[in-house]
Amino acid sequence: MNVHFIAIGGSAMHNLAIALSRKGAKVTGSDDELFEPSRTRLEKQGILPASIGWFPEKITDDLDAVILGMHAREDNPELLKAKELNIPIYSYPEYLYEQSKNKYRIVIGGSHGKTTITSMLLHVVNELGLNVDYMVGAQLDGYDCMVKLSEEARFMILEGDEYLSSPIDRRPKFHLYKPNTALISGIAWDHINVFPTWENYIEQFRIFCEVIEPGGKLIYNTEDPTLKSLGEEFETKLETKPYQTPTYRITETGTIMTHEGRAYELQIFGAHNLQNLVGAMRLAESMDISNDEFLKAIKTFKGAGKRLQKVLEKDLFTMFKDFAHSPSKLKATTSAVKEQYPNRNVVACMELHTFSSLRKEFLPLYDGAMNAADEALVYFSPAVVAHKKLEPLTLEQVQNAFGGKVKVVNKTEEVLEFIHSKNWNNSVLLMMSSGNFDGIDYEKLGEELMG
The missing domain is CATH 3.40.1190.10 (Mur-like, catalytic domain)
Incomplete structure (x- = not known):
């Protein structure tokens, strides 16, 4: 089996490429950007593309299949060549x-x-x-x-x-x-x-x-x-x-x-x-x-990666990171932590990061989602909103959507200032995001709070 991946560096795509290579297939691929851990893992398997970019010459008649990742565009030159040669094209799930x-x-x-x-x-x-x-x-x-x-x-x-x-x-x-x-x-x-x-x-x-x-x-x-x-x-x-x-x-x-x-x-x-x-x-x-x-x-079983994952536990301080970003996930995760630590001060920090979460019409669904926490902060980046070509958000709009005593900020430094201002004795810190608050190293932060 001879298989080529267009956008091989994606989280799902590079794992499928490695699995097929291990099964015995000849795997090649291309991408216009490759980040960690994909780069190192592909290199270890011996299937890291030699150069960054799209190369239609890689698409040849001897390919049995082309697997197309979400990161590629419809006008991708390798995709167009595969269509021209009538090579079977599959999505990842197909x-x-x-x-x-x-x-x-x-x-x-x-x-x-x-x-x-x-x-x-x-x-x-x-x-x-x-x-x-x-x-x-x-x-x-x-x-x-x-x-x-x-x-x-x-x-x-x-x-x-x-x-x-x-x-x-x-x-x-x-x-x-x-x-x-x-x-x-x-x-x-x-x-x-x-x-x-x-x-x-x-x-x-x-x-x-x-x-x-x-x-x-x-x-x-x-x-x-x-x-x-x-x-x-x-x-x-x-x-x-x-x-x-x-x-x-x-x-x-x-x-x-x-x-x-x-x-x-x-x-x-x-x-x-x-x-x-x-x-x-x-x-x-x-x-x-x-x-x-x-x-x-x-x-x-201690939990899935980034799903209510314990970052640090020391004396009477525990820190978790979680992938929660939708209203239902946010509510379930915050409630679970407070139920587990009823006698501790639970501080929940959440980043609005996904396309849905940054849409004005979606924000009202967050009403009360962090009520179980003793203290709550919500962060969003105006630069991310602009990058996603969405209508700008104000601090007041986000505050009104979440309700309660939620503090809303739009600078990473303000998130860190808020966290560093707290006394973490007999407390739990819960960091929830599908991103990382634009650059916060959770492990380093936990050690700083305990330092």
Whole structure:
């Protein structure tokens, strides 16, 4: 197999390139920018492009496939050459399906929690020594690549993102996987640049349910009213398995969960994380993993990368970083931390960074999202707003949207001043962003606060 990647440096793309190379394919690629860790990882695998840029001469008749990344444009010279030569062109999700169409596919979808659920399932699979193929959206402990492809594995575990497949394929990625078993963790409006209305967004999840293989399973979180209604629509067409938050109690080191009369000690915490865990356990059942096996194996799970990840813990100070950026994620994460540390001062800092979050019409959805925190700060960069070609935001607009006592700033220095002004004894600092507040080194910051 001879495969060329257009925009090989992307987070998902470079992992797929490495996985295909490890499977034995001849892999080449191009990109007009390459950042870490993609550059080093591609170089280690021996598939780093020799030069930066697009080179149509790399597209030749002996290619079996071209895989097109979201970062490329429709007028990309390599893409145009591939079309001219009639070489099969695949989006990232299309090619994952091609590699797994003869396997039992388990697909995890939802506006929030899908990376964590996928990570939980893979953690258990790893602990039990099972051979599976997979694609997950975060770097996990014990895994050096986010994608694995093989001939031998019976199962393919896929994180099902609802964002677009490629510059020339406007279908959501998770519409292309055709799962045998699917899970939806929750539905909260996101990606409004692509799905302009709430109804349009919900429709993408309905289509996802419709592409589940005949006789397949749909596992869904019944505590989400929209999702509960959607799940009930498919009760006569699929085997449906609703799930919800289990019985649990908080401990100093995490949580003790009760299931079928037995207590299981866990290192994770928060109602949303425990919902995720039960969802992952239902998925494991479709792989013939018993609930007891699952819950014993999940004991050592500490969380997915950048998902409520502990940066530092010292004496009575704990610092977390989290990927939370949408209103539902923000609320769930902030509430989970306060529930776990009820007697500490919880300070939550959040960066508006995504296209949706910086849109004026989306901002009202953040109302009350950080109310669980004792103190809260929201940061946005006017330069990022301008770069995304959005209408400028004012501090007052953001303040009015969030409500409560949220402090709003638009300079990174102001974020750091706010944090450094606090007494961190008996406190928790929660940093939430899909970026990094335009350059804050979380580990360094944590050490400074403890210095």
